[in-house]
């Protein structure tokens with residue numbers, strides 16, 4: 001389709017951008033399950049391999065189903081282009097390996113996804129890339145962590161599991177003043193609630209596994225940004241090394257994007273109701289949710305996000321046994337570390353997602369043994385409250 005859809009609203013772009021119909025005229029986008037593509041002549045093959053002529057050659061390079069997903073997501077994030085990957089971690093790895101070299105330095109927020117921390121500490125460190133970890137909300141700490149070789153800032157906002165909100169505009173300014181790039185993992189909000197490029201970020205990464213799919217069916221990820229960065233070194237790295245998104249998963253995510261805005265609205269609504277209810281529960285010591293007026297960065301969340309998201313965490317009065325009691329007494333909320341699903345999930349971060357951190361690092365990050373995280377799904381709010389109350393009511 002050649003029509004210019006770029007000026008249309010995000011909900012229209014979510015269902016219309018990127019669609020490429022074959023001669024069969026199919027309405028729903030197709031899954032192109034092919035590893036390679038056929039050329040008409042040796043001349044055409046040569047022109048395509050040299051890059052003189054656009055066109056598909058091999059699915060590690062480009063695939064029509066993956067491209068439809070990339071174009072749709074790029075449009076929703078307000079980026080020039082996107083590269084789909086086999087998982088969220090593959091997307092983050094492609095950014096680091098595509099842009100950094102030995103001797104470079106990265107500043108990263110302390111509260112990022114556990115595997116991201118391990119990527120810096122266990123993998124990138126072996127290739128001579130050093131990382132410093134600072135608090136997401138302490139803007140001065142980011143400035144202080146800068147070294148002459150700092151190339152990149154990396155953050156997630158809201159943070160996991162405490163939902164702190166980082167000031168993207170301020171951090172983009174600091175990064176740019178020092179010739180560094182700001183990379184934001186936008187997994188928790190999705191482009192429906194927050195578009196980091198509008199606040200000065202240079203690159204957005206996604207785990208499509210979470211809200212973009214939204215129904216727990218497959219792994220995938222994406223990098224979004226300018227043609228120069230994402231279409232350049234990051235795409236080249238991915239094309240050469242092969243963290244490729246499968247066409248089938250691209251098709252799932254492409255359709256996930258179509259319903260993302262209605263799902264995110266449902267997640268936000270349910271999470272707000274659950275957070276407010278938890279906030280007045282006698283067995284709950286503290287609730288973390290950016291939508292609560294008592295959240296320390298509530299005003300910043302309102303500025304950056306058009307909704308407060310589906311992740312709520314809370315501390316029970318008591319310790320790990322009490323937190324586990326709440327988790328073990330649920331009847332339908334799934335006990336799993338995954339998030340962003342229409343099915344609500346419940347997690348004890350200190351012994352699962354953040355279990356590999358030392359007790360000291362965990363305390364530094366504010367993740368106590370009484371903390372429980374809920375990824376609020378799309379079930380009835382009354383049922384969610386009742387399921388959480390089965391354990392909570394035992395604590396009072």
Ligand SMILES: *Cc1c(COP(=O)(O)O)cnc(C)c1O
Nearest residue numbers: 087088089113185187207209220
């Ligand atoms: C899950 C997750 C990732 C990693 O994504 P995978 O698809 O599991 O590789 C990265 N960042 C955040 C915030 C996540 O929640």
